[in-house]
Amino acid sequence: MEPLSWFDIITRVFLQFMPVWISLVVLFTLSIVYKRRLGLYGKLFDSTIGMIGFALVMFWVFTGIFGAFDMIVTHDPLAQVSGMKNKLPGTPLTNPDEGQYAYYLFGGDNLARDVFSRMIKGAWIVVQIAPLATLFAFMVGITLGLPAGYYGGRLDTLLSFLANLILAFPVILLFYLLVTPEIVETGIPSYMATVLFVFPIIFVGVLLNSRYKTQPKLRAPLLICVLGIMGWLYLSLISEIGTKVSVLPGFLDLFDVPSGILVVFVSVVFVNSPTVFRIVRGLAMDIKTRDYVAAAQTRGEGPWYIMLWEILPNARGPLIVDFCLRIGYTTILLGTLGFFGLGLSPESPDWGTTINDGRRLLQIYLHPALVPAISLLSMVLGLNLLADGLREESLRD
Amino acid sequence: MGLFILRRVGVMILTGLCLTFLVFTLTNLYPNLEKLAKTQGNFRMSDEEVSSYLERNGYLQPMVVKYGEWLGVLPSYRHENTDGTIQGRCILPGKTPEESPDFCGVLQGYWGFSTVFKDEVGSIIGTRLSLTGKLMFWVMVLMVPSALILGVLSGMKEGSKTDRTLSTVAITTTATPEYVSGVILIAVFASSTVGLKWFKGTATSAMESANFENFFLPVLTISLYGMGYIARMTRASMAEVMTAQYIRTARLKGVSFPNIVVKHALRNALIAPFTVIMLQFPWLLNGVVIVETLFNYKGFGWTLVQAASNNDIELLLGVSVVSVFVVLVTQLISDIGYVYLNPRISVT
16 A cells, blocks of 8 residues: 555544544534633633643543543554554555554554554543643642732741742752652552642542631531542552552552653642642732731631632632633652653553654654654643633633 | 841751651662662571671661761661671672771761662762763753743733633643653654654663754653643733733823833742742652653663662662752742842741
């Protein structure tokens, strides 16, 4: 068979992404039709930059999700097909089996794996880890930043000192110190996970408790249910048979997170949370001087109610914008980890690892490194444009 | 002002001590030491041999004591071998124990010995740091003026077409980490198959003689990522200054637009970017590590990767101390500079 021409490759890739295009069109039509009823999200569709950013982000989100169900991929991302080593985009397979996709659309890498399918699978890893890690970092940052900003004093000095301590570390050095196999063996990342992952539980517990304190009949069952479920999830997340932290017996353990992923997750949360802490602290210090906070204090509301139900909702604008930017930054950090071969397995199809694999032969074969590089660029760019659009629209209020 | 600087320096020293102790603890954990013993001795050492090796070299003392010795505030460990000879960290080959000093740590200028490069850590860091200094110098020369020009041009008339275009450029560069822009730049400008072949894809030869051909790509790669951020800060600060009363007064007096920008707005608009540029240093350090690995330029960042991936404990400690020091000093300078440049802020 002849290799595909560039036009053929583009057409085939376009067709391969069909489920993504359909989902994007449906999402955008629905959102634009109902944009007046959707609050800040709806206002996003008034700004071109925000729409472009949102489209780029959702493209990768849908790609990741469909890719996880093996819908867009053409080959197994780990399978090596003989004769396809470093082949250019559009090369046909030498003797394809029945039902096998006959071409490597974006060529083969130095181990004869399909670059296109690896790109799709890599999107899923980012879409899984980056938003979740950012969310955890926000929980940690908010739970510590609100009291630091609201109370001030000794607590503030101590927490700020700790945050600055982590911030003064060059990120890569921190990664090298935390993610090496020797350190993982001592269980330090597992202990850090144990500490860091408590914060979402504290956050939700305090949030609900301060809100429903006056309704004891509703509060007790609600807290028991929510904290029970979260506690179970927490224990199954951190406990792993055969590692240092193993508290749950196997039959109660809901899911197993591969330890490499857990370590990467923990270090990314750890690096991000001090910055979030600083932002939240600054916002809390600013907002606590407002009249509505004074009104709540006069009403006799507790400090946690004021922090979580008066200050936090009024700080949401800058926080949402920073959340988008931070997901992008987390994506970059994940790529950095992959680029230095830290944490994730060397076979993993995530973009950083693939770029690192491809760069060795970059002078001769471009496509194995260029494809994931451009994917990562477009995703982070999308998030930054989205954040920019959101900032503009939220300032317009 | 004096008290303010004194307090900042105090906090800085405290931070430095905490951080170095943290790094020291993490690098001196038992699995790391075991690996060190096996690479120094042989890989088939039994557990007893490992612990006797570690005992001989003083690695089994409490962490705080080891840290004190490394820092040079506690007398260093000496071990008496079975044949009566005395060995210790301070006793260099060819010296007798009596001649050697009791204290040998970072404070005395002794940084230890690198197991990978087989050389004194102090001299390795010196040479590597000067190579990275050359890289950083050119990065600054390229990055700071272009970022400021970009920011001032787009902040001059907020919302104009120039502003939109330049802002998009700035956003794109901040969204491109070094390992992505480096790969794309090599593909476009240096690849031997399809690219333009204007530059070289490695900077190894730039260590001896840097020229435009072998040094421009790494410099550009680092500059691009930092540039967008500084440009956006400059833009925001410029846009704010342009709405100020005195700018309106100047316009109404009939001062020409270029004159307003250069003489009235620029000086006030550059206060914020100054701190940002200083705070950019820690990020540049990250960029340096990535770019030096990507372009195979054997500077400070490359040394960090080598030390960390080969478990070279004393070199890694030295590298950490230097990088933490750089970060803290730039923070101090940016704080002092901010107060100095902005008369509205008082330290008291």
